[in-house]
Amino acid sequence: MSETTMPTVEAGAFREAMSHLASSVHLVTSDGPGGRAGFTASSVCSVSDAPPTLLVCINRTSSAYAAVSGNAVLCVNTLSGEQAGIAGAFGGRTPMDERFAAAAWGELATGAPVLEGALAAFDCRIVARHAVGSHDVLFCEVVDLSEPGGGEGLVYAGRRYHTLPVSSPASPAPARKTDGLLGAL
């Protein structure tokens, strides 16, 4: 089938289908000459472990875009099951200062804000970026890590938040049946 006759998918249908994917939820934060900013993200994934690299997709219309781009560093704070509230605050329409006032923060190597109580924090420098449609795909080399936590992770699926046991090596999560998340997908 040639490119001209290939069918296209309507954005709403794509989003409806994508709402069936379960993803971890993260706060992507940045600070530096471009200012402090952050947004809730689910489009995060591991790329390579040599060197350790992950990717983040950011909408160029996001209010955090200029700061993240200008600073060229960011931290991916992977949220725990109790942090759905802060995910909502960073999910848009909240002034940036109010977002950061809602939690306690530290920092690692780059100075990007590190969320206290996050399951994990990946402190990164942006090493490459690729514009695709409405988003930039940011390729980020991980230069520092927080001590991973344990307990439950925050997951987004079916347009709502769920929690899922995530055991840390030190303390495996107690065996228990899932909370029905897999059945809800």
Ligand SMILES: NC(=O)c1ccc[n+]([C@@H]2O[C@H](COP(=O)([O-])OP(=O)(O)OC[C@H]3O[C@@H](n4cnc5c(N)ncnc54)[C@H](O)[C@@H]3O)[C@@H](O)[C@H]2O)c1
């Ligand atoms: N990757 C993203 O940019 C992304 C991901 C999740 C949610 N969101 C935004 O969060 C808000 C709440 O979303 P929702 O899950 O309640 O319902 P929704 O119907 O807007 O989105 C359903 C799913 O479609 C995908 N999606 C939505 N907007 C997208 C975009 N602009 N680019 C790429 N993928 C997109 C996501 O996987 C999302 O979970 C919406 O404004 C949505 O645009 C954006």
Ligand SMILES: Cc1cc2c(cc1C)N(C[C@H](O)[C@H](O)[C@H](O)COP(=O)(O)O)c1[nH]c(=O)[nH]c(=O)c1N2
């Ligand atoms: C669960 C969930 C997951 C995501 C988002 C939202 C929510 C609720 N948003 C949207 C993002 O957080 C925010 O809404 C937009 O950037 C608009 O925010 P501003 O009002 O411009 O700061 C989002 N945006 C983005 O650019 N990449 C992403 O991966 C995601 N993922």
